Amino acid sequence: MSLLVQAGWTAPEGVMHGATLWLQAVIDGLCELSSRDALTGLNNRRQFEAAIAREVDRVARIGEPALLLLADIDHFKKVNDTHGHAAGDVVIRAVAECLQDCVRPMDLVARVGGEEFAIILPNCPPAFGQAVSERIRQKVAAKTAAIVGGQPLSVTVSIGGAFAPPWVRSSAALWSERADQQLYRAKSEGRNRTCLDMPPLTVVSAEEKGLLFAGLTQSDLTEPSGSGDPMPKTTE
Structure with missing residues (x-):
């Protein structure tokens, strides 16, 4: 209970007089706390991993475009070394x-490492991918x-x-x-930029082809497309 209070949780109105409702509210609060990054309030890595697994399955079933963005604060170690870890925490919260602020309510933003963030954007057409990533960068x-020593401190991100x-x-x-791989490319090309692997350039890997055909029998692979009847057998 004290952990929830320290995290800013308060019991919803109307549950303090009912033991069952109060217990459920505490459980809900603990679940929420376990899914959030303590410093930023964003989703944590655990939530991100669960969300991306769901999304990649949805894309395979429905075919809607979905974009994954990885953002990394440029030269963050220099911020900590020069201004201290307290300033570093302020920078992380600001980013x-x-x-x-740059995404839709349906999108998921997570802090997945020290200065690393991930964003899952379901139903994001390729035409908008570069625009949203540039909006974030800018x-x-x-x-x-x-504010460090009376001077503003700004940072950039590579995406x-x-x-x-x-x-x-x-x-x-x-x-x-x-x-x-695209994040590494953005870093190597000078940082403070965005690099996207667009769908026309995406090549289905051998591993993905294996996942696609996993579970199919030989008869499934030889069955004509659009027909429920098996291929006719030849007679001797």
Whole structure:
């Protein structure tokens, strides 16, 4: 209970006089607390991993485009070394606010590492991918993150993104790897930029092809498309 109070939780009105309702409210509060990053209030890595697994499955079943963005604060170690970890925490919270302000309510924003963030954008057409990632990058660069010695402290972020291949039984790890490769590219090309792996450039990997055909029998593979009848057998 004390942990919930420290985190700013208060019991909803009307439950204090009912033991069952109060207990349920405490359980709900603990579940919420376990899914949130303590510093920023964003979703934590556990929630991100559950969400990306659901989304990659949904994309395979429905075919709607979905974008994964990975953002990393540029030269963050220098911020900590120069201004201290307290200033670093302020910077992380400021970047988290920018990310949350730039997305839709349906999108999921998570802090997945020290200065690393991830955003899952369901039903995001490729035409909007570059626009949303640039909006995030520009908003972070324009924000005053902290006041250090009377001077504003600003940071930038590098962003890498990838679209999940629609109608393909991929995996969260493969999707994340594509986005991470683009993040590495953004860093290596000078930072404070966005790089996206757009769908026309996405190649279905051998592992994804294996996932796509896993469980199919030989007869499934030889059955003509659009027909429920098996292929006719030839007679000797």
